[in-house]
Amino acid sequence: MKLKHLTGLSLLAPSVAFAAERPNIVLFIVDDMGWMDSAVAYGEQVYPNNLRHHTPNMVRLAEQGVMMTSAYVCPVSTPTRTSILSGMNAAHTRVTNWTSYVKDEYSDATGGGVSGGIGDTSADPLIRPDWNLNGMSPEPGIEGTFHATPFPQLLRDAGYFTIHVGKGHWAASGTPGASPYNMGFVVNVAGQVNGAPRSYYAEDHYGNLPGRWNYMAVQNLAAYYGTGTHLTEALTLEAIKTLDYPISHRQPFFLYMGHHGTHTPIQADERFAQKYRDAGMDEGQARYASMVEGVDKSLGDLMDYLEARGVAKNTVIIFLTDNGGNSENKNKGGIRHTHNKPLREGKGSCYEGGIRVPMLCSWSGKIAPNTRVNTPVIAEDLFPTILDIAGVDYEGKIVQDIDGQSLVNLLTKGSKLAAKAVKKGEVVGQKEQNLFVIPEEVSGINPLRPIVLHYPHKWKPYDLHDIDFLSCVRIGEWKLVYRMKTGALELYNLDDDIGEQTNVAVNNPDLTLQMAAVLAEKLRTWKADMPRINGTNKTAPLPDEL
């Protein structure tokens, strides 16, 4: 296959000629990789956790573009992915937990479901809400789904060649959203209902083995069975293959590169694992590190291919992950609940470790290289942002009311402003963050707009105090966490306390109540799901109803 790509080089000139017209877009989404899992220092300093993983290509992308240091997504996968595709906040889509493989099956630990196991709910103070358990649907009237127009459909209608490779996980089987071919993609490889791969190994046929098969087996990869190709590499090779057509035909493309890596199962990418073992990491850590580096290699291979085909300059790359780093999985190695330090907690949680994720964006000539922007952004912003980049006007063409805002000015003018500030030497180490919060008159984004995440669910059959049934809102440097189980309100100042260690609610009762009101108002407006109280079966109170 490599050979084929090289022959493609003859098409370089024409594709460049065309490239001037409309930008190609690559949305590179990594699974379960945390804010601290790469050498890219999203924090105000380089933390020890930044030194664990070798990620030269993420650094390379950061040097070519802008680092979004305050990028937020949902605590788990599907809500982030359906927010991205719909432009709606997860509390608004009412898809706040991941979709099961089978229709009408709740993934909540309370009330069981194939993903959560059958938890004994009798002891739980709260019971799961009747959320949209079947996910997103591009068609109306599908039970247990919300109906929205996916942005890839709008790109496709506007002449973009839309490609899906890897993890979909927007909807349960038996509903239209289960297939990328119903979500506006012209080409699909491997995308379906599974939220994780049965196996990353070609020797396991990626899970497609009699006796071992379950719904998480990865499809469309039979050509790699037994070839020793790690799933991350196989998906990368498939993605590169699919790019040849639009580049050769001078059509603008959108590539949704949805890696299963670095989600469980934690299975080593042996191209990279040994050096981490040699460096003294425990086996679980070494395996996880190799999976991160495998994804990093994929990013680099795609960047190399775009350069080789002469379209890199006209291709926007957006890199992010779908939730915080998983700090709950034993097999990942290391010490649990520390993987995202200085951030508190990880996947599943509304503390920063679960919702603040890596995000990078490059756009030659438009985005200033090697810059950082600290304005908070959120998953649903990608819908209007990507359509804005493509120059597609979606007014009147979509069925949903979107909550996100276009980040184009923030990414372009904002990054240039940040670059100037650095040049002027205004950067003085600590407290930089306020400097790189871009004024609204430049970015069109109010730096104080409320960033809301909402997880009215129990994640695992056992209780997770800092994960289950939490909501939060961030406004500027302030972060409010609402615990639905107890009704407790916690306030943190992220500038002083990014680790959310010191609850300052008691010192700031008015601000706490104001933020609780803002959070409640958003949830009320979106008709967000709240859990029910065990026994009374009444809906748990909103944060301003206490």
Added chain:
Amino acid sequence: MKLKHLTGLSLLAPSVAFAAERPNIVLFIVDDMGWMDSAVAYGEQVYPNNLRHHTPNMVRLAEQGVMMTSAYVCPVSTPTRTSILSGMNAAHTRVTNWTSYVKDEYSDATGGGVSGGIGDTSADPLIRPDWNLNGMSPEPGIEGTFHATPFPQLLRDAGYFTIHVGKGHWAASGTPGASPYNMGFVVNVAGQVNGAPRSYYAEDHYGNLPGRWNYMAVQNLAAYYGTGTHLTEALTLEAIKTLDYPISHRQPFFLYMGHHGTHTPIQADERFAQKYRDAGMDEGQARYASMVEGVDKSLGDLMDYLEARGVAKNTVIIFLTDNGGNSENKNKGGIRHTHNKPLREGKGSCYEGGIRVPMLCSWSGKIAPNTRVNTPVIAEDLFPTILDIAGVDYEGKIVQDIDGQSLVNLLTKGSKLAAKAVKKGEVVGQKEQNLFVIPEEVSGINPLRPIVLHYPHKWKPYDLHDIDFLSCVRIGEWKLVYRMKTGALELYNLDDDIGEQTNVAVNNPDLTLQMAAVLAEKLRTWKADMPRINGTNKTAPLPDEL
């Protein structure tokens, strides 16, 4: 989804405008459906078996185009499919049996394999050859494969939007040919290594169920699980969906519509089954009949869609099946070995029932409607024919030496000549066949060119006298069958004896030996595989070596 198609109608005008330029091509391949399984009377008369199945759309296509009454393919699936993709005779590709799901596993009954079961070979007079058990490869140097350039790659390189839907089955997993994305297709739905579906039922998730899964589960259809959509219908809906992009973008398209129907398992398409039960068919027959009608409905739905989108006039439809009707499967109902009557035997056999199949072709303005052509044609002719239709010159662009010939003149000028003959009233019932054998100066096809099929294999763990280890050659009205087990040569005159009941070899010793020499010469030229003799391990003699 239906709704979406209707909205597509707005694009009718432009697509028609474009359509004038290059013809679209639909290759509609049905699995295991026999020469006598439809209401289209390919024989010189309407036989009782023509009255079993309701196939209005096959009749509709026959009325719009030409009926090829002497179309030959291999006795089993993969050899036919790899001949079509490569333009080579199966004896030349050395893929003379179907490929297993797993690499390096023989499907022969002799020597076992997942498809054939482990037969006790000690008693067999012959042992399977070391054929290309891994199928066709678009890349060189893959063990157990033959390397060839698939024609979809040439179509794609020439600007065609190439779509694969349904059954692939060109190669074993772990080799490039396992994926349609490596065979020149831009889009793939469901195509992989399986030669049959695990289940046709959405309630079974088409085989994708824990505990029930095996390599025959059908991929990419999770959106239909539990919806009551028969596999034949699901693949049709997917095919129609994929056509929207090239039609809307005014790109010429090639659709490879590979139905799993009507292969085993024999599972009713309940849209149609009841009327066959009511008509008194046994349950197996009724199920099979409903599967045939399901495929017929698919053909009609595609024809309707092409008309609705305004591209029907500029779309060539080639309809055929991949081997003779299966007359060996008990669950199919009826009386075994009679399903293809008047033809002898069925799938697996080199008698007419196994190799002579339905073939229809329509091309508005170019092919005379409602005509029949009796010139023998064979699977490998489709490679040059399809490229000829598309106006693609493959000279110097392919790695293989092809054996097929373009049928374009036979289909166009030939059908027009046949139409004239009918008009002139020259058709007088019996013996028409010679009238509709088109002269070479019109068709470019020598009506007396040898048609060779070769099956040096044992199909099932039990002996099948009229199936195992046979080769044949047809020259005009004469047919020679060579039995490798016994060295026996049988001669039949197909004009007098289409059922191959009367072996006239003894009455025609010279012709018999001449045809044996022709068959042997072909097999020798192609370095065709012959089985080995159990005990001596010597290669079985060619038909002229006795």
